[in-house]
Amino acid sequence: MQKQDVIDCHARISPYVHDTPVLTSRLINTKVGAEVYFKCENFQRAGAYKIRGATNAILQLSDEQRSKGVVTHSSGNFAQALSLAAQSLKVPAHIVMPSSAPQVKKIGVLEYGGTIYECKPTLGARQRMADQIAKETGAVFLHPSNNEHVILGQGTAAFELLTERPDLNYIFCPVGGGGLIAGSAIAAKHFGESCKIIGGEPFEADDAYRSLQTGKIEGNNTVNTIADGLKTTLGDKNFPIIKKHVTKIVRVTENEIVVAMRLVWERMKIIIEPSSAVTVAALIRDAEENPKEYMRKKAGIIISGGNVDLGDLPFGK
Amino acid sequence: MQKQDVIDCHARISPYVHDTPVLTSRLINTKVGAEVYFKCENFQRAGAYKIRGATNAILQLSDEQRSKGVVTHSSGNFAQALSLAAQSLKVPAHIVMPSSAPQVKKIGVLEYGGTIYECKPTLGARQRMADQIAKETGAVFLHPSNNEHVILGQGTAAFELLTERPDLNYIFCPVGGGGLIAGSAIAAKHFGESCKIIGGEPFEADDAYRSLQTGKIEGNNTVNTIADGLKTTLGDKNFPIIKKHVTKIVRVTENEIVVAMRLVWERMKIIIEPSSAVTVAALIRDAEENPKEYMRKKAGIIISGGNVDLGDLPFGK
Numbered sequence: 001m002q003k004q005d006v007i008d009c010h011a012r013i014s015p016y017v018h019d020t021p022v023l024t025s026r027l028i029n030t031k032v033g034a035e036v037y038f039k040c041e042n043f044q045r046a047g048a049y050k051i052r053g054a055t056n057a058i059l060q061l062s063d064e065q066r067s068k069g070v071v072t073h074s075s076g077n078f079a080q081a082l083s084l085a086a087q088s089l090k091v092p093a094h095i096v097m098p099s100s101a102p103q104v105k106k107i108g109v110l111e112y113g114g115t116i117y118e119c120k121p122t123l124g125a126r127q128r129m130a131d132q133i134a135k136e137t138g139a140v141f142l143h144p145s146n147n148e149h150v151i152l153g154q155g156t157a158a159f160e161l162l163t164e165r166p167d168l169n170y171i172f173c174p175v176g177g178g179g180l181i182a183g184s185a186i187a188a189k190h191f192g193e194s195c196k197i198i199g200g201e202p203f204e205a206d207d208a209y210r211s212l213q214t215g216k217i218e219g220n221n222t223v224n225t226i227a228d229g230l231k232t233t234l235g236d237k238n239f240p241i242i243k244k245h246v247t248k249i250v251r252v253t254e255n256e257i258v259v260a261m262r263l264v265w266e267r268m269k270i271i272i273e274p275s276s277a278v279t280v281a282a283l284i285r286d287a288e289e290n291p292k293e294y295m296r297k298k299a300g301i302i303i304s305g306g307n308v309d310l311g312d313l314p315f316g317k
Numbered sequence: 318m319q320k321q322d323v324i325d326c327h328a329r330i331s332p333y334v335h336d337t338p339v340l341t342s343r344l345i346n347t348k349v350g351a352e353v354y355f356k357c358e359n360f361q362r363a364g365a366y367k368i369r370g371a372t373n374a375i376l377q378l379s380d381e382q383r384s385k386g387v388v389t390h391s392s393g394n395f396a397q398a399l400s401l402a403a404q405s406l407k408v409p410a411h412i413v414m415p416s417s418a419p420q421v422k423k424i425g426v427l428e429y430g431g432t433i434y435e436c437k438p439t440l441g442a443r444q445r446m447a448d449q450i451a452k453e454t455g456a457v458f459l460h461p462s463n464n465e466h467v468i469l470g471q472g473t474a475a476f477e478l479l480t481e482r483p484d485l486n487y488i489f490c491p492v493g494g495g496g497l498i499a500g501s502a503i504a505a506k507h508f509g510e511s512c513k514i515i516g517g518e519p520f521e522a523d524d525a526y527r528s529l530q531t532g533k534i535e536g537n538n539t540v541n542t543i544a545d546g547l548k549t550t551l552g553d554k555n556f557p558i559i560k561k562h563v564t565k566i567v568r569v570t571e572n573e574i575v576v577a578m579r580l581v582w583e584r585m586k587i588i589i590e591p592s593s594a595v596t597v598a599a600l601i602r603d604a605e606e607n608p609k610e611y612m613r614k615k616a617g618i619i620i621s622g623g624n625v626d627l628g629d630l631p632f633g634k
Contacts, residue, residue: 021338042586262627269359269623271586306586310579315627 001152003190009149010156013055016088019160020044025268028280032287034294037168039161042272042306046112049157049304050081050144053179056153057142058082058089066091068138073119073126075101076229077305078144083114094139096129098122104309145177146235155183161300162191171300172279175199175208175242175249176230182238184302185245195300199242199249200282202257207233208242209249226314227257229275229304250282257281258314271306274314279304318469320507326466327473330372333405336477337361342585345597349604351611354485356478359589359623363429366474366621367398367461370496373470374459375399375406383408385455390436390443392418393546394622395461400431411456413446415439421626462494463552472500478617479508488617489596492516492525492566493547495555501619502562512617516559516566517599519574524550525559526566543631544574546592546621567599574598575631588623591631596621 023038041049058070069092072082079095086093093114097106098121109116119129134141142150157180158171171188173181181199188195201209204225210218217239223231234242252260261277264270272280279301287294340355358366375387386409389399396412403410410431414423415438426433436446451458459467474497475488488505490498498516505512518526521542527535534556540548551559569577578594581587589597596618604611 047586265588265627269364269588271582271588310582310630310632313627313630313632315630 001148001186005152006155006159006187006190009056009152010159012059013052013153013156016055016085017052018044020157022161022164023268023270027267028263032283032294032299033291034287034297034299036283037161037165037298037300038268038303039157039300040270040303041157042270042276042303044305046077046080046084046108047305047307048077048081049154049180049302050077051085052156053147053150053153053183054078054082054085054142055089057147057149058085058091060149061140065140068092068140069094070142071130071133071137071139072096072142072144073130074144076105077307079105079114080108080112082142083109083112087113092139094133094137096126096133098126102309143235145179145232146237148237151179151183151238151241152186153183154180155187157302158184158187158300159191161302162187162195165298165300166191166193167298168192168195168300169297170196170198171302172198172200172283173302174227174230174275174279174304175201176275177232178208178234178238178242180302180304181246182241185241189245196247197245198247198282198286200279201249201251202227202230202278203251203253205231206251209251211239212243212246212249215243226254227274227278229273230278250286252278252281252285256285260284262315271308272303273305273308276303276305318465318503322469323472323476323504323507326373326469327476329376330369330470330473333372333402334369335361337474339478339481340585340587344584345580349600349611349616350608351604351614351616353600354478354482354615354617355585355620356474356617357587357620358474359587359593359620361622363394363397363401363425364622364624365394365398366471366497366619367394368402369473370464370467370470370500371395371399371402371459372406374464374466375402375408377466378457382457385409385457386411387459388447388450388454388456389413389459389461390447391461393422394624396422396431397425397429399459400426400429404430409456411450411454413443413450415443419626460552462496462549463554465554468496468500468555468558469503470500471497472504474619475501475504475617476508478619479504479512482615482617483508483510484615485509485512485617486614487513487515488619489515489517489600490619491544491547491592491596491621492518493592494549495525495551495559497619497621498563499555499558502558506562513564514562515564515599515603517596518566518568519544519547519595520568520570522548523568526568528556529560529563529566532560543571544591544595546590547595567603569595569598569602573602577601579632588625589620590622590625593620593622
């Protein structure tokens with residue numbers, strides 16, 4: 001994916017997505033020992049960066065394809081993002097959701113005009129139902145993270161951040177399915193002056209960390225993490241990009257995630273979801289372990305989203 | 318207080334406070350049936366508008382007065398704001414806090430370099446201790462809301478909002494001690510094209526509503542509200558301004574406060590405190606009761622602050 005591809009993608013999706021603000025916090029700068037720039041995709045439409053890739057993927061379809069619609073499987077943010085992107089572009093959206101998906105996310109999909117198909121909560125059941133819907137309706141299947149157009153779209157958040165601050169030394173991204181970090185790596189390669197991409201991942205779902213160690217896509221046996229967006233694994237489209245362009249992946253504990261989330265909520269007064277707190281925690285941990293590498297440096301963070309269940313927060317008394 | 322006083326005050330405090338952003342939400346515009354502009358003082362230094370008035374009041378003191386310091390009594394945001402303003406201006410800050418004040422607020426005061434004096438949790442005890450400290454140290458007593466310099470300073474949030482949007486038809490403010498709404502009324506008189514000031518108050522602490530009814534300052538027998546910043550009553554410096562320039566006060570239930578707070582957190586992804594949610598709820602209620610008065614209109618809201626105890630939130634499952 002070339003420099004011009006990123007520029008074209010950004011121009012293509014711009015009418016349908018927000019150019020989100022970049023925030024800073026003196027307290028967090030002091031804590032990290034570097035200038036930290038938060039790219040706030042929690043303020044994005046549908047509350048997460050995912051609408052960027054969803055919009056780009058739909059805009060690549062022919063008129064005939066669009067008339068038949070799109071189909072995906074997702075328990076979370078991509079389900080809502082694809083529904084809203086499809087609604088904006090007047091395309092039918094078929095969303096396969098596991099029966100275990102939170103009610104609030106189902107309501108979000110319905111509000112944005114998506115049609116929900118419930119399936120059993122296994123990856124196999126999801127894919128089978130999505131394939132069947134694609135076959136019956138002629139809708140195009142769009143994978144939430146393992147799709148080149150989706151990857152390119154997700155990278156536009158880093159592109160906007162680097163347009164504003166081309167001198168960033170690092171960009172931190174959460175790693176779930178791998179679409180965001182792969183897209184960000186492409187943007188950093190073309191638009192950063194010398195910008196390393198670092199991933200953040202929970203110890204409890206460290207498949208990407210292990211994949212970089214072994215050189216092949218690893219899975220997770222268990223995923224006991226509050227970072228519900230990071231339970232998925234990498235795909236064959238994004239892993240080669242990650243392997244080539246990502247400097248490292250920093251793993252964090254569940255406690256570090258909650259502490260970082262609380263820090264941002266309390267001090268910056270913005271709502272970030274646990275998956276985004278993973279990335280903040282990863283930056284804090286890496287700066288503590290390698291303080292010299294952060295001295296007089298500038299670090300960006302992609303704050304991936306702000307979709308949380310306010311009735312089920314991890315903050316104790 | 319004249320037009321030039323507001324301009325001078327704003328210029329005086331600007332090096333020490335943030336010009337906070339103005340946010341909008343399409344969903345809330347649709348709900349209210351008007352364009353709504355949120356002046357986000359939750360992003361202000363120390364998390365609330367209070368530093369504006371505190372800074373202005375300190376800057377009015379002579380060098381000799383400043384060397385002896387300032388004293389106030391407050392259980393909440395003004396305690397932190399005065400401490401931080403005093404720290405920025407290298408002035409000692411003596412803060413009388415009731416023994417019942419939350420630990421997190423005491424920590425805030427200490428972090429900002431204030432000295433805490435604990436007293437019994439009654440208004441009389443607070444004032445007596447503050448008077449005694451003023452006598453012993455020579456520090457100047459600054460009331461959190463019933464002080465002309467404080468009032469003028471608090472009005473600079475509305476001044477900034479009206480500079481950006483002089484065509485606002487309404488500005489909604491929470492009403493606690495009366496400093497913010499009185500200052501906002503002065504700003505609206507001089508800088509609004511035709512801007513009405515409307516107050517928001519909990520039914521459970523509706524002293525200002527009743528004060529406007531009877532024409533004299535009323536108290537509260539009980540204050541069973543989650544809007545902890547709005548339990549105080551008006552003073553002789555701000556009540557005449559409020560009586561003259563405030564159009565009306567809209568009262569809201571505790572449930573309306575929580576619903577409005579949750580709406581803003583979930584949809585705008587920003588953290589606002591219950592006192593600010595009162596104002597959002599008041600706008601929603603008033604627009605529901607008088608839809609014609611909001612058609613094709615523009616309403617500002619002063620989001621007064623974002624200081625909440627994340628370990629004690631009012632959201633149910």
